[in-house]
Amino acid sequence: MCRNTEHPLGCRIVRAIRAERPPIVSSPAAKPTDYESFAYLERGVDFPAVELADPAYRRSTFRLDLTAEQSSRVDRLLADNVVISLHDHPQMLPADPFNLIPYLRGRHEFTAFRELHQSGLTAVFDGLFGLIGTATSGGWKWDDIITALGMRLADLAHRDDVVVARQVADIVEAKRNGTLAFVLGTESAGFIENELDRIDVLYGFGVRQMGLVYADSNTLGSGQKETRDSGLTMFGRRAVDRMNQLGILIDVSHASDQTCRDVIEASSTPIAITHAGARAVWPTPRMKPDDVLKACAERGGVLGLEAAPHTTISREHPTHTIESVMDHFTYAVDLMGIEHVAFGPDLFYGDHVGFHHASSGNLGMNAVLDPGGLEFDRVSHVDGLENTTESFRNLAGWLVTHGYSDSEIKAVLGGNVLRVLEEVWR
Template sequence: MYSPAAKPDDYESFPYLRRGADFPAVELADPSARRSRFTAGSDDDRRARIDRLLADNVTISFHDHPQLLPADFADTRDFLRAKHEFTAFAELRRAGLTAVFDNWFGVIGSTRRAGWKWDDLITTLGLRLADLAHQDGVVVARTVGDILGAQRDGHVAFVMGTESAGMIENELDRIDVLYGLGIRQMGLVYAEANTLGSGQKERRDGGLTAFGRRAVERMNAVGMLIDVSHASDRTSLDAIEASAKPIAITHAGARAVWPIARMKPDEVLKACAERGGVLGIEAAPHTTLSYDHRAQSIESVMDHFTHAVEVMGIEHVAFGPDTLYGDHAAFQKAISDVIGSSTVFDAGDLEWERVSHVDGLENPTENFRNIAGWLVEHGYRDDEITAVLGGNILRLLGEVWR
């Protein structure tokens, strides 16, 4: 059992509860552990420029899980079943982020193998908000003004989101309820089909359903950002066409760069950009590989970035790394039967290398400093860097949120 005296930073969350008494606690990963070799900035001038870019501008992660994973993956079952999720707040404050779109684990099972239901979502959301309310230097962002205020005050803003709308079942009013409780971004569908549309695991792509179109209309009306990261190709295109407002692909890559179902074809990327939307480049293990870099690293991830810029224009590209604190690759393997990695990560006969971590983009602390460093080293202008680090997302939110 975890000893608070041994690792005081591991359990920053829920300071008002008694660990092991009010909830079943498992030992958590060391949030400061690093394996990446990538260094942001090759000299003092460039490192100073990176520091300035992060300090003076709004920097937004379009999709991350800033929670800690278990130290021992034998505890994975208990970890998934717990609704108390533990955030590495001290580490996150060192990340240089203004805001993070915080998407929790409800899509991969908790009390139910098939994924969370409505009561699971509401309970976890309430617990999450209670934890955030007891943290210093943290705000929950419900408006663009909240994000700008966080940047001014040196705080970290959490944008509440969920990767799937499956939990609303066939109840449109639940969208309003979630908005009222602080949800500002929602994926229409995770890997498997739901009442709104088809996911990336489906062999037959049925596209957006009639109910899904009504849900899109309601999300537009209430001011909630629509995300199609895990939706099928047809569902993505249908949602882009049906939405009166721009939509987001908060965490994905380009299928032209690496041909797996988890990535988006150029047709979807172009349609998203033409309607004013934004793509966040994914970095979770074994997703954004490339033909030129078949062992995933910051280099393969940036291959997707450069392709997306060519297809969509730099004003429509951002970053949604989709990372955690702990051994992400081992966690991914431990839950592969739930998230369907055998299908959405299937590259057919192509040879590629499994990695223990994504070098340069291992967790939320290092991500944006290293991304800024890569962009500086590759000759991007300050205005281009500030756009992809957060400016493009801020523009999109200004068009969608109320």
């Protein structure tokens, strides 16, 4: 049972590592003249002005006690290697979480560009706000995803310091040029309904990663909320084939256990669990069982470790911090092999727990975050992994202080994801 009942939602809420590539030495970072999203428009005139959270604000008190040599090593690892977040939401949340729906209705979500450029990232898999329906409670429909993608592309197209990654070369080139690559992704494919060719349309818009199912089941398969798990549907199998043919990375982070098993078996290319953890470490439906994690690795796939508040908690660290997340990391490395583990923190800029409260009617994640009577502490943020800016530097520092080699750190910070993309993207 949770120790704090003030907010019930918050409570429920190997193959050898590939031979070293030549180091990619990045050019000096691009110097954009304006870090604000939609700078070509007038905020408050062309679209509603909702007060946004300060992306530089920090509540996190986590500090690594690094020596000068260790700090220099962290700097070098981030500077010399491709660093990839396998799943994040690099957008800024409203200062008042309950302005979330009016903010989304305005269709101009702001991205924390300045903060992202300070994160050490080369590429971020951008999950958008892709599940918060503003007209219905069931999440995005077809018009929603097309509009969101078009608006996102319009914003990114007006910047010289970012690129939309459609092939591996775009990520490698972003590292060399000191720019930031955005990989457009979705957390569900429910909005394609029964129209297979809509996957091709999304690919044309630049989508290179797709989740099949969120918590609710859809035409492709069962979600995590289901008590009777029917797995992948026949239409879902056709969708998997089409994604394989196009070169889209398939994600099963929110799929049911049987759907995960079916997708891994059906896919002709490796799949990803872009943001999750190990159920053996924290027993909720949101985490993945051992057999799914092992099957993902055996087929060449990769797991991205989740860090959204009240997800990857552990028995050893029931107050959700970076230490809880790394309990999942060490377990996954032992089970899957270090060449199949990465990080998909799943973070926003702003009050993430407030976001969960404000969106509870749309996401309906209560049941899948219930740890079955285990006690844990409600938190306002995950200390050490509050947002994307601090997360990868702290992760790199944690790995340095815990004895991981440069080649191992290079692999989990981005190399493992790059390997999978080289096999999946056409």
